Amino acid sequence: MRNEPESVVAVAPAQAPSLALPYQVLLVVSGSLLVALAARVSLPLPFTPVPLTLQNFAVLLVGLLLGRRAGFAALALYLAEGAAGLPVFSPLGPGGIAQLLGPTGGYLMAYPVVAYLAGWLAESDRASFLRSALAATVAEVVLFAAGVSWLMLLFHVPFSRAAQFGLYPFFFAEVMKVLLAAGIASRRFAAQARV
Numbered sequence: 001m002r003n004e005p006e007s008v009v010a011v012a013p014a015q016a017p018s019l020a021l022p023y024q025v026l027l028v029v030s031g032s033l034l035v036a037l038a039a040r041v042s043l044p045l046p047f048t049p050v051p052l053t054l055q056n057f058a059v060l061l062v063g064l065l066l067g068r069r070a071g072f073a074a075l076a077l078y079l080a081e082g083a084a085g086l087p088v089f090s091p092l093g094p095g096g097i098a099q100l101l102g103p104t105g106g107y108l109m110a111y112p113v114v115a116y117l118a119g120w121l122a123e124s125d126r127a128s129f130l131r132s133a134l135a136a137t138v139a140e141v142v143l144f145a146a147g148v149s150w151l152m153l154l155f156h157v158p159f160s161r162a163a164q165f166g167l168y169p170f171f172f173a174e175v176m177k178v179l180l181a182a183g184i185a186s187r188r189f190a191a192q193a194r195v
Contacts, residue, residue, distance in 0.1 A: 024070060031062040031074025032081060036088035044092050048165045049103035051092045056143060057177035059111050060136045063118030064185035071115035106150020107143060114139045127189040132182035140174055
């Protein structure tokens with residue numbers, strides 16, 4: 001009878017690696033789909049070519065929940081899906097490669113780095129709201145630096161004008177997205193720690 005549990009314990013670790021890869025793939029695909037769904041919630045603003053969407057929130061959440069590697073992979077997959085012509089980008093844009101080269105291209109191309117950064121900065125204490133909020137804030141700064149820089153290049157305008165297009169109109173909404181993503185991520189990990 002004693003040998004039975006030992007054999008079960010010996011088999012379990014051998015099965016774990018075979019389940020780990022499909023689970024990671026599922027997480028990555030799910031992360032890319034979450035961002036695609038969030039992109040469907042888009043609001044055009046008359047004073048800027050950049051729409052207000054939930055994509056940034058989803059990117060932060062994916063990075064915080066999945067961590068740096070899976071978060072980066074999920075957003076790289078998302079960009080590949082969009083570049084291939086799948087309808088994953090905001091419906092307010094042209095889609096495909098044209099969307100990556102348009103006004104929102106700087107934000108889109110920064111997404112994998114943003115998810116990686118949020119995940120990496122939050123990994124040491126993922127159950128802490130403050131740590132998650134700080135990680136999401138730093139990631140947002142990088143996101144908007146990339147987006148505004150792209151607008152400066154695309155429209156040949158100075159920083160002040162590009163910031164009017166791609167930063168100032170979104171400030172309040174982005175603060176809310178950071179707080180919401182940090183709240184969801186920290187609650188999830190705090191609940192896991194209690195189990």
